[in-house]
Amino acid sequence: MTLDALPSHPGGAENLARLLARALLAGHWQPGDLFPKELDIGRHFVVSRNQVRNALASLTATGLIERTAGRGTLVREMGEWHLLDPLMSEWMTGLVNLDPQLVRAIYAFRFSAEPTVAGLAAQAASAEDIARLEAAFEGMRRSAGNPDARAQHAEYDVAFHDATYRATHNLVWRQMGHLLRPSIMALVHRSQHDIKTLDDSLTRHRHVLEAIKACDAHAAETAAREVLRRTAIDLGIVS
Amino acid sequence: MTLDALPSHPGGAENLARLLARALLAGHWQPGDLFPKELDIGRHFVVSRNQVRNALASLTATGLIERTAGRGTLVREMGEWHLLDPLMSEWMTGLVNLDPQLVRAIYAFRFSAEPTVAGLAAQAASAEDIARLEAAFEGMRRSAGNPDARAQHAEYDVAFHDATYRATHNLVWRQMGHLLRPSIMALVHRSQHDIKTLDDSLTRHRHVLEAIKACDAHAAETAAREVLRRTAIDLGIVS
DNA sequence: CTTGTTAAAATGTCAGACATTTAATAAGCT
DNA sequence: AGCTTATTAAATGTCTGACATTTTAACAAG
Numbered sequence: 341m342t343l344d345a346l347p348s349h350p351g352g353a354e355n356l357a358r359l360l361a362r363a364l365l366a367g368h369w370q371p372g373d374l375f376p377k378e379l380d381i382g383r384h385f386v387v388s389r390n391q392v393r394n395a396l397a398s399l400t401a402t403g404l405i406e407r408t409a410g411r412g413t414l415v416r417e418m419g420e421w422h423l424l425d426p427l428m429s430e431w432m433t434g435l436v437n438l439d440p441q442l443v444r445a446i447y448a449f450r451f452s453a454e455p456t457v458a459g460l461a462a463q464a465a466s467a468e469d470i471a472r473l474e475a476a477f478e479g480m481r482r483s484a485g486n487p488d489a490r491a492q493h494a495e496y497d498v499a500f501h502d503a504t505y506r507a508t509h510n511l512v513w514r515q516m517g518h519l520l521r522p523s524i525m526a527l528v529h530r531s532q533h534d535i536k537t538l539d540d541s542l543t544r545h546r547h548v549l550e551a552i553k554a555c556d557a558h559a560a561e562t563a564a565r566e567v568l569r570r571t572a573i574d575l576g577i578v579s
Numbered sequence: 580m581t582l583d584a585l586p587s588h589p590g591g592a593e594n595l596a597r598l599l600a601r602a603l604l605a606g607h608w609q610p611g612d613l614f615p616k617e618l619d620i621g622r623h624f625v626v627s628r629n630q631v632r633n634a635l636a637s638l639t640a641t642g643l644i645e646r647t648a649g650r651g652t653l654v655r656e657m658g659e660w661h662l663l664d665p666l667m668s669e670w671m672t673g674l675v676n677l678d679p680q681l682v683r684a685i686y687a688f689r690f691s692a693e694p695t696v697a698g699l700a701a702q703a704a705s706a707e708d709i710a711r712l713e714a715a716f717e718g719m720r721r722s723a724g725n726p727d728a729r730a731q732h733a734e735y736d737v738a739f740h741d742a743t744y745r746a747t748h749n750l751v752w753r754q755m756g757h758l759l760r761p762s763i764m765a766l767v768h769r770s771q772h773d774i775k776t777l778d779d780s781l782t783r784h785r786h787v788l789e790a791i792k793a794c795d796a797h798a799a800e801t802a803a804r805e806v807l808r809r810t811a812i813d814l815g816i817v818s
Numbered sequence: 819c820t821t822g823t824t825a826a827a828a829t830g831t832c833a834g835a836c837a838t839t840t841a842a843t844a845a846g847c848t
Numbered sequence: 849a850g851c852t853t854a855t856t857a858a859a860t861g862t863c864t865g866a867c868a869t870t871t872t873a874a875c876a877a878g
Contacts, residue, residue, distance in 0.1 A: 394636075397633075397636060398640070401637070401640050401666075403665075418750065419750060419753070421750075422664065422665065422754065423750060423754055424663040424664075424754055424755070425661065425663075425664060426642075426661065427640075442750070445750040445751060446750075446751060448749050449749055449750075449751035449752060452695055452699055452747075452749075452752075453692065453695065456691055456692065456695055460691055508691075510684055510687055510688055510691075511657065511658060511660075511662060511681070511684040511685075511688075512662055512663070512684060512687075512688035512758065513688060513691075514658070515662055515663055516663070519751065
């Protein structure tokens with residue numbers, strides 16, 4: 341794989357990193373492949389070696405590549421990627437070609453973890469957390485009917501789940517909220533979002549909200565599981 | 580806080596990063612404080628500005644600090660730290676002054692997550708996973724009586740839990756295994772490790788192993804919870 | 819065929835100059 | 849005095865070129 345297929349004018353090491361990362365996430369290179377050399381990248385995008393090195397340093401930090409002096413830059417396999425790094429989440433969101441194996445892995449994680457998270461949230465949520473959840477739910481409800489507001493609806497969806505993780509009041513769980521964004525954003529492109537589907541999704545979210553408000557951990561767990569069953573259908577994991 | 584209290588001769592940007600990170604993790608600076616300037620750090624440790632910048636780039640990537648041109652380097656608060664970054668785990672292991680709030684947060688996470696993880700492992704473990712678990716358990720058993728082998732015992736302990744996370748065969752859960760190392764290593768310094776305690780811990784681990792071997796998810800969940808109750812006592816979280 | 823040497827290529831490091839951003843300070847006006 | 853505007857200093861960001869180190873491959877000697 342060469343650089344020719346990639347858009348140009350990155351403008352800044354961050355953008356260059358995002359560009360290269362997305363190409364990697366989309367599978368433009370196979371694990372074990374040699375990544376282009378610093379100087380080639382610099383020539384192609386017309387940026388200094390500094391910018392290239394900074395961008396590649398980010399990719400190294402997230403486990404996407406591995407660099408050794410003299411040999412060059414190797415592409416690492418998916419199992420080595422730091423999926424929980426916030427940078428990764430940012431790079432994954434909006435990527436349409438995300439590896440289905442990865443989508444399923446993230447979904448499987450959520451399906452096993454999120455009921456527990458919802459249960460913890462029911463025990464620990466403060467008034468502020470409840471307010472955040474209600475605001476997000478209200479946003480979802482408002483943008484549900486409008487077919488032009490799919491992206492906005494997804495944002496509120498992300499906000500709802502993120503608020504759930506935050507409501508656990510646990511530093512570690514809270515960080516995992518980042519992983520939700522790419523997972524939920526993938527829904528925008530894969531599901532048809534007809535009225536019936538959205539209404540069903542909304543109802544299931546409402547049950548989670550109510551269970552958390554009622555401080556009923558068991559009900560929250562069950563309700564979260566129901567939300568994720570809906571998500572599985574929308575992601576095409578189960579029919 | 581100045582740099583005077585820190586040991587010198589880091590030798591390489593990685594070591595310098597570890598050094599500074601540990602000072603941050605130990606609370607030598609308060610959130611919102613100004614971190615030393617690049618040139619001062621370089622002078623103090625007798626390293627080039629490049630090394631300093633590389634080290635600080637790592638600290639930035641893990642959310643420990645925040646840098647802006649003109650203003651300087653600010654220390655971020657604990658809630659912003661990327662606790663799931665493998666680098667963080669490496670920096671945290673062996674740190675004796677780890678913030679008690681952080682230790683409790685990590686423990687609370689494990690207490691809520693690890694039963695689920697053990698349950699998943701019971702469903703998905705392969706023969707290879709079982710072998711890893713048995714090898715780790717055997718190592719724990721062998722090093723249990725010997726008071727000189729506390730560090731080795733802890734390594735096997737880490738290996739056991741890491742094997743559990745790996746046995747879920749889920750990319751996301753697997754990454755969280757990194758978080759175990761600092762949590763378990765903290766035990767070495769905090770508990771007395773008398774024979775009775777170790778024997779009890781060993782028995783509880785054995786129950787997890789047997790439940791996973793029997794593919795009994797529910798039993799694995801319960802057994803994992805029991806292991807963590809023992810851990811809570813050893814960490815001094817409950818008496 | 820093996821071994822040791824050499825050469826090329828790639829990443830890592832350094833040093834210096836310069837650019838940009840920010841904050842504090844001073845000047846000047848109403 | 850009070851407010852606005854230049855000026856200056858300090859800090860991080862960037863660029864460039866040269867050099868160091870590591871690895872691989874080619875090649876020659878035994």
